[in-house]
Each structure stands twice: as structure tokens, then as C-alpha cells.
Amino acid sequence: MLVVACYSAERLLILSFATRMALDLGLHEAFEELTERVAMKNDENLYEVSDHDFEREQDIMRKSRTWFGLLVLEHIFRVDGGKPPGIRLIGNSRRCRILLSHPSSTVLDLRLFSQVELNILRATINDNLGSGTKLDQPGISDFVHEMKIDLDLWFDDWLRIIESSTTAQDEKPYLLAALRIQKCWAEMMLNCKALRAMGVENVAAMSATERSILLTAKSSARRHLRLIILEPEFYLAKLKYAMDFVWAKCAFSFLLLLKLSRLLPERDDEHQELFDNGNSLLHELNKAGSNWRHSGAGNIYLQILKVSIEKYGRTLQESQQPSSGGGSTATSPFWELFDAQADLQWFVPEQFVSEWDFPGLNLFYFPTAWQDSFGDFSLAM
Template sequence: MSDILHAELKKWINVIIQNKGLNSLESVQAMLIVACYSGDRLLILSFATRMALDLGLHEAFEELTERLAMNNENSYGVPDHDFERERVLMRKSRTWFGLLVLEHIFRVDAGKPPGIRLVGNSRRCRILLSNPSSTILDLRLFSQVEGVTGYEQSGCIPAQQEKPYLLVALRVQKCWAEMMLNCKALRAMGVENVAAMTVTERHILLAAKAAARRHLRLIIVEPEFYLAKLKYAMDFVWAKCAFSFLLLLKLSRLLPEREGEHHELLEYGGTLVEELSKAGSHNHQSGAGNIYLQILKVSIEKYGRALQESQQPSTGGSSGTSPFWELFDAQADLQWFMPEQFVSEWDFPGLNLFYFPTAMQDFFGDFSLAM
């Protein structure tokens, strides 16, 4: 049934794109929603942006803020037709900011070329919260717009029932940003072989690993505040959960830090799969969440197999560290596991990291760099 609905949806999206007479605010909103869950997300978002520019949605915020300023200065009542105009401008501004946030996500994490240039004073979007038609969802949206524009404002406290969810989401996004920043820094340096990294480069990699670990703990400690909400989430959020855990698994083998770390990750992985399965059971989109859930399960399976082989007794029956070449099959299977979605659809860095000895004596050590 979902495949039939998806095919029908694509047909009508094509009709909207081809027919200029159907250019409208509602058409832009429809394509914006479809872009969140479609494999053709970049193309659909580009069409939505083009239509939004033709409709002048990018000018709505400036006009609305000017009207609000005039209303504050005017002590007389505002005519009803002005209220209606402000409601329309609010809808246009909200839609334009939604395009802005989604375009930023795809540009940073999916390799999309820049398509929107900020004009005006978008960082002051929080002023629209005083508009009578504003909702709690606007607070979430405008907070993301401030993040995109590099502006942060405090002093506006969300509704009490919303606060726990917003705080967890904010912390998760912070961990994700730190993880991406460090991984992209290593990619910019052109280093992939962990064995050949300098001390500074290893510190950067350890910082990325620490951020990935915090990301994992945040989303599984109180799953009702984050993972339970994924049944409404776009593909990107599912992809982030699967990727961040896979990256953490790889880094734990490349740079292990303490005893028991590997078994702890397997336990966390089981919890993560369980909670995501609950969210996925309520997910009616066309298999997107299931794809990343399957990637997560395969990642845990490969990690468990690599861990099991690394702990097998050696030929003499002792449980000493196995040589590099005896562990190669299981370790390489995990090391070179790069799901297509993280390569072709999302520009997530870090999965290309590997360990290959640079000195002859390193061949007789543990492949996982166990200390």
C-alpha cells in the first residue's frame, strides 16, 4: 500500500512542477514535506525553492516585521484586512524558514550545493513569536533558523511540557555537530589511516569518538524524549542514529580506550535497536526507517563477530592477542563496511578511516590497536 501511495504522490508532484498555474504556497508546503521523506529529496527541495522564490516567499518576513513594528507604534486598532494579511505573511515566512532549515541540513550533510542566500535580518525571526498566529512549533523552527544563521538568543522560555524534549534535542544536535566537525577536519587534512596519524590528529579523532559516545548515551538514557519521537522523523534523523552508532563501533576498534568498552557498546546497541524498532513499528513512510534500522542491525552483527574473533584463543590455546593477519577477515569486514546510503545520499565523514600498519613491527600487534 505504501508503494502505491508513494507512486501516486510522485505523479502529482510532477503535475505541480510542470504546471505553472499550480504555483502556490500550498504546493511549496507539499513539496517541502515530500522532500523530507523522499529519495529524490535534493531535486524536490530545489523545485520547492524555485517556486518559493517565484511566489516571493523570501520577502514575506521583512514585510511582516515592518507591519509588526508599525502596529506597535500605532495606538489605534488594526483593520481586519490587515490581520488577515499578517496571517498570510506568517504562513509564507514559516514556509520560507522551513525551506531554509532543510536546505541547510542537506547542504551540510548531503553535499547539496548552496541554493539559498540569506538576505535581510532572518536572525531576528524570533520576533514573530509575538504574532497572534504563532504556535509552539514556531519556537522550534525559529530556534533552528537562529542556529543556521549563527545567532543565539536566550530569554524565551518554552512551554513547560515542551522543555524536556527541546533540551534533549538540543544536546543531541550539539553532539552531532561536534562529531561532524572533528570528522570533517580529519577529512580536510587528507588522513584516513589511523596508524599514520599524528598526535594532534588522534586527539581530533578521540574528540569525535567522545561526541559520538555522548550522542549515543543521550538518545538511549531517556528514549521517550527522543527515540520515541522518531516515528514522525524524516530520513535524515534515522540516518544520523544509524551512522553515529556505526562510527562509534568503528572508532572503538580503531582506538579502544578502556576495558569492557566493546561489550558495553554491544549492550547499548541492543537497546538502541529495541527502541528504534518500537518507533519504526509506528512509521508508515516507505521503508526509510526500516533501511537504517537494518543497517544498524548489520553493524552490530559485524562488530560482534569481529569482537568474538579477536577474543578467540590463539593456536597454543591461550587467550593472548591474535596477530593482525589472523583477525583480518572479521576486522576488515567491519572496517570496510560503508552502507551505500551514507555514501550516495548523505555526506557523512569518518567511515573511510582504517588502520594499516606503517612499520614492520606493527604487523605483529593487534589490528584494533588494543592498549
């Protein structure tokens, strides 16, 4: 049921059925029982177990994995899909690391347990920066700083755990690539959700603090895009059967960076670099998606990415055309063009409004001087 939920439009309904079934089977109790057993053995230095006990522990381990898989998926749909809060993990999520020392632990547990911890952090971010947040702007800024530290600690811990693992030699490059990409995504969403909680969408009207958060979000988006195309054999090549959410993330990361690069250009070559990176991303995703289910939702995000890059390329080419006097290219900021806002709004596909709760594509640039002019005009009328 969890696997089906990853690819189905009825994922929330299927997930709710799976949660009810998991509770009826007592899967939520397995982790506590297993950790107690492991702790007792460590205290008493008991490493030999009977065949019956070993079989029982293997069964509990499978139940714990299934429960954690449910928890991770529920948190993804809650944080990134706008699902109402459901499962809450009581206690310290880092306790799941103790299961890595269990005899039946596999290399896949490294991926699963790191995801458990990360998604608990992401759920905390979502709860504190949601629509009903009680934090004021300084409180939001402090919260962002604290969560950035927690994400850094999570990343450093799991980087060390994976690199020191003796059972993950073959999988290590893939695990480390995913770890770095997941950290960038979490930081990007942290800063975008913070901006949304602050309630300012007009980049021109942002305070220094808000602008700093926006630039940090852009930096995370840039690193995210560079990482997923840097070593495609360790990440993008493995997306053939990835859930729709992963394909959506790849498309969104490019669209967000595109919008932020239009709103806050920092270098002369930034737009061309983004266009080249977008083409590299599209090329690798096309390879990963070859012979894939062509009617799947992942193909929709691939098409969104393709059309967006083509439109961006045409816009970029037009902006680089020499003026009629034979001089240099146009130097006016993008937002001063007549159709700038309409052009930016085009990069907000419907899927990122109805399917996923990815903040950031609603940002725009409206010069405050123009607002003052319209205000004066209204008073005169």
C-alpha cells in the same frame, strides 16, 4: 512539496521545484516585512492592531514559516546530502527570534527557528571545510575552535529560551532532548569534516592536533548515542514519521562510534558498552518503527543497524574467547589482526556513500612502521 521531499528519492528535484515556487510567491520577502512590522510596534509601543492588520500579519507569519522550512531542508540536503549550495540567508540568522514574540507564534516556532540558526552554522562549516577549502592545517584547527564556540553560544541561548518559555510546558522535554542531540551531531560533523579537510585518513599517521580532533569527534559521537537512548520517550519514540535523514543519522552515529572505538579504544569495557548501547538503540528504533511503512528508506537504515550490531557482537564474542592455554583473552590491538581492515571496511554501507555525505567511515589504521617496510622492499626491488 517539502513534506514529500523528506521521504522521496527525488528529494533534490522536488526541492528545486519548491524553491522556484517559493520565489514566485515572494515567500523570501515575508520575513523582512514581518520583522519591520514587529520592530515598528516595539518602537512605538503599539500592541493593538486592527483585524485587517492582524490577518495580514498571520498570513506573513505563515509565509515566513514556510520559507524557513524550505531553508532548513535545503541546508540539510546541502550539508548532509552533498547538494550544491542554493539558498543563502542574508543578514544575521538570530533575527528570526524576534518572531517568537509575535501573537501568532506557536511552540513549533521554537523548534523551527532554532533549526534555522543551527543549519546556518552548519552550512558555514560545510563551506569552509569543503573540498575547495583554502585553510591550512593551523587554519582548520582555529576554525574548528571558533565554530565550537558558536555552537556553544547557540545551544546556551536556545536552552535558555526554551526553558523560560511559558507556552512550551508540555513540549519542553522533547524540545530540550532534540536540542542536546542536535548539538552533538553538529560537533561530530564539525570534527569529522575538519579531519577530511586535513586530508589524513590513516589514524596511525595523524599528528597530535589531528588525533585530538578525532578524539573529540569520538566523544561527540559517544554523547550523541547516549543521549538518544537515555530518554527514548522524548526522542526515539517520536521518530515514527521522521524523515529518512533522521533514521540515517541514528544508524550512522552507531557505525561511526563503532569504527572509532575499534581504531582508538580508550577503556577495557568500551566495546561491550558500545554493543549494549547499540542493542538499546535497535530496540527503541524497532518500537518506533512498528506499524511503519516497511518499504520506506528508514527501514533500510534500521536493517543496516541490525546487521551491523549482529556482526559486531559476533566479532566481540570471538575476541573474548579464552586462548587454548586456558589463559586470558587476546591482547593484540584490533588492527594487528589479518582481516582487520576488511572488517572495518564492511561497516561502510553504500547508503552512506551515495545518499548522504557523512564523513568519518573512511578512516583506517595502517602502522607507519609497516609503510616503511613496504617502502624499503620497493627500493630493493
